[in-house]
Amino acid sequence: MTIAELDRYIEVLEEKAAELKQMIASGKEVIIPIQNSSDLADQTQFTGMQELEMRTLDSSTTKLHQIEAALQRLRDGTFGVCIDCEENISPKRLKAVPWAPRCVDCQGAADKQPTLSIATA
Numbered sequence: 001m002t003i004a005e006l007d008r009y010i011e012v013l014e015e016k017a018a019e020l021k022q023m024i025a026s027g028k029e030v031i032i033p034i035q036n037s038s039d040l041a042d043q044t045q046f047t048g049m050q051e052l053e054m055r056t057l058d059s060s061t062t063k064l065h066q067i068e069a070a071l072q073r074l075r076d077g078t079f080g081v082c083i084d085c086e087e088n089i090s091p092k093r094l095k096a097v098p099w100a101p102r103c104v105d106c107q108g109a110a111d112k113q114p115t116l117s118i119a120t121a
């Protein structure tokens with residue numbers, strides 16, 4: 001991979017990370033006032049919405065971690081290399097999912113494993 005290509009990935013990943021951070025920050029602003037509400041009717045009405053917000057927040061946080069790990073690999077010079085088999089990840093896959101830590105084969109195998117839940121609390 002050329003320096004220009006790596007620079008481009010840094011740009012894309014940093015942009016995406018900033019976007020997610022903003023989304024996570026605004027999501028928290030939505031959740032906190034609802035939790036503090038003393039009105040029972042309000043709480044019931046907002047529970048569904050809150051759950052949806054929490055799920056969105058959760059997946060945004062996971063993705064942000066993946067992006068930050070990818071940026072770290074860019075700095076380490078291991079970006080684009082599968083973390084499992086150490087083969088190069090195809091450029092096509094990196095273009096679609098720049099934060100992908102694994103090649104298609106290893107990701108497929110990892111997806112079959114029981115998911116390890118990441119404690120975010």
Ligand SMILES: [Zn+2]
Binds near residue numbers: 082085102103104107
């Ligand atoms: Zn692999």
